[in-house]
Structures are given as structure tokens and as C-alpha cells.
Amino acid sequence: MDVVQNLPQSDVVILDRGDGTSAAVHLHGATLLSWQCQGKEILFLSQNAVFDHKKAIRGGVPLVFPHFGPWQHGPQHGFARIKRWKLEIPPSKDKHGNVISAFSLEDDEFTRSSWEKRFRLVYTLVLQEKELSFSLVVHSNDQNPFEFTTLLHTYFRTPDVTRTAVIGLQQLKYTDKVNNDQVLEETREAILLSENYDRIYSNCPPEIVVGRIADGNCSAVLRTLNFPDIVLWNPWTEKAKAMSDFGDEEYKNMICVEAGNVSQPIKIDPGQQIEFTQSIQILPAPSL
Numbered sequence: 001m002d003v004v005q006n007l008p009q010s011d012v013v014i015l016d017r018g019d020g021t022s023a024a025v026h027l028h029g030a031t032l033l034s035w036q037c038q039g040k041e042i043l044f045l046s047q048n049a050v051f052d053h054k055k056a057i058r059g060g061v062p063l064v065f066p067h068f069g070p071w072q073h074g075p076q077h078g079f080a081r082i083k084r085w086k087l088e089i090p091p092s093k094d095k096h097g098n099v100i101s102a103f104s105l106e107d108d109e110f111t112r113s114s115w116e117k118r119f120r121l122v123y124t125l126v127l128q129e130k131e132l133s134f135s136l137v138v139h140s141n142d143q144n145p146f147e148f149t150t151l152l153h154t155y156f157r158t159p160d161v162t163r164t165a166v167i168g169l170q171q172l173k174y175t176d177k178v179n180n181d182q183v184l185e186e187t188r189e190a191i192l193l194s195e196n197y198d199r200i201y202s203n204c205p206p207e208i209v210v211g212r213i214a215d216g217n218c219s220a221v222l223r224t225l226n227f228p229d230i231v232l233w234n235p236w237t238e239k240a241k242a243m244s245d246f247g248d249e250e251y252k253n254m255i256c257v258e259a260g261n262v263s264q265p266i267k268i269d270p271g272q273q274i275e276f277t278q279s280i281q282i283l284p285a286p287s288l
């Protein structure tokens with residue numbers, strides 16, 4: 001949270017339940033920077049993250065739209081994570097004490113210079129006592145159908161990535177991006193990382209578990225709707241060293257578990273809107 005406290009207040013929106021549970025969102029990319037759940041930080045944010053209003057923020061939950069991965073029309077992972085979003089609904093408490101806030105992004109000259117589509121995104125966060133829910137609604141204002149991919153690039157914090165297990169992907173097919181895009185089948189019930197991972201699991205169930213996150217004594221239950229893919233990523237030693245906004249040793253303390261719709265582009269019709277959701281519930285048990 002230190003990094004977040006030192007940022008200009010005009011850049012950061014704080015959702016605070018007042019009970020040790022809070023979240024901070026940077027308007028650059030509507031990037032969720034921090035989520036303190038009952039006093040525990042759940043997300044990883046690099047000590048070397050750059051806040052220059054240009055580069056994507058390394059950590060938290062950057063939002064990928066309209067393209068996941070290298071993009072012929074524009075920046076890797078699209079422009080949503082490097083655009084300044086508008087605060088649509090300032091943080092407000094409902095009668096249950098949950099805090100809601102929403103952000104929006106529309107096409108403009110910059111987005112149309114690389115991608116000539118008319119769209120509006122509304123991204124809503126609801127902070128509950130032990131759960132954070134994310135809703136992304138993509139509205140098409142275009143006259144023609146268009147296609148896109150999208151993903152929530154969640155960086156979980158962990159004291160030891162080699163002991164952080166991802167559970168719920170057994171028997172699924174995955175594309176191994178560090179192994180010539182080979183399509184393989186996951187055999188393990190609990191996936192533990194011990195090297196550079198960059199895999200796209202497809203046809204995922206609506207619920208998976210990430211065990212031993214935050215301080216290592218809790219786990220996250222990730223529930224999704226309209227996000228059939230899960231990307232698992234950790235750069236490990238060599239790729240960590242090659243990233244200027246990531247510490248050489250920080251790979252030990254993070255795992256990206258990214259819910260998305262990336263294997264197949266989504267087609268949206270004129271006037272249509274499509275909602276994608278993820279919720280993360282924190283359980284006070286390591287799960288293994």
C-alpha cells in the first residue's frame with residue numbers, strides 16, 4: 001500500500017469499507033492496484049511499477065481490451081490498460097456496507113487511430129467483506145459487428161510461488177505459449193509452478209481455487225461468467241530480468257491467474273452489450 005499512498009490523489013480512487021477491507025484503483029487503465037482484505041494484501045504490485053500515465057501498470061489487475069497478446073493494430077494487450085478512464089460512480093456504500101464504484105471508457109481519436117470501432121466500456125467493482133466482484137460491460141456503438149478479446153490480468157501476491165496451487169483445471173486442454181503453442185492436457189489436480197509459465201487453459205469451469213496466496217494462509221475462489229479461459233503466467237528468472245518494471249526476484253512473490261475470453265474472439269452486434277464477470281472470494285485457509 002506504500003506505493004499507492006505516494007501516488008497523486010487525483011489518480012487513485014479508494015473503496016474503503018472501514019473494517020480493514022479496501023481497494024485502490026488507478027484511473028490509468030482503471031487498474032486495480034491494491035485489495036486489502038481484512039488487513040491482508042491480496043494483490044502483487046511490483047516495486048518497479050511505472051506510474052507515468054503511459055506504460056501499463058505492472059501488477060494489480062490491468063484490464064485487457066480489445067486484444068489479448070501482441071496486436072497488429074496497437075499496443076500489446078490493447079489500449080484499455082493505458083488509457084485514462086472516467087470515474088462513473090464514485091465509491092458509495094450500499095445498505096449492507098458493500099462499496100461500489102464504476103469506471104468508463106469510450107472510443108476517442110486515439111483509440112480510433114489504431115482501431116476504428118465505436119464502443120463504451122463500463123467496469124464496476126463491488127467490495128464486500130471477503131469478496132471483490134468485477135463486472136465489465138462492453139457496449140457497441142458501432143454500425144457494424146466487430147470482434148474483440150478481453151481479460152482481467154490478475155496478479156496474486158504470494159510468499160512463495162512454488163507452493164501456490166491452482167486447483168480446478170485438471171483434464172483441460174491448454175496452449176503452452178512457452179512451448180511452441182503446443183496444445184496439451186493438464187494432468188494435475190493442483191498445479192504448482194517451477195518455471196516460466198504462459199498457458200491458456202480453455203473451456204474452464206466457472207469456479208477455480210488459488211491456494212496459498214497473500215500471506216500464504218488464505219486462498220482465493222475465483223468465479224467467472226463469460227470468461228471461459230484462464231491464463232497462468234509467471235515470467236520466472238530470465239524473463240523477470242528482461243522486464244524493466246519488474247524486480248529480478250519478484251517472480252517468487254506473484255502468480256497471474258487471468259480470467260478471459262481470448263481463445264476465440266467475441267463478436268458484438270451494433271447496439272449490443274455483453275457482460276463479463278469475475279468474483280474473487282478469500283477463504284481463511286491455504287486450501288492444500
Ligand SMILES: O=P(O)(O)OC[C@H]1O[C@H](O)[C@H](O)[C@@H](O)[C@@H]1O
Nearest residue numbers: 056076077177198231232233256
Ligand atoms: O508484459 P505484459 O505486456 O504486461 O504481458 C505480460 C504477460 O501477459 C499475459 O500473461 C501473457 O500471456 C504473457 O505472454 C505476457 O508476457
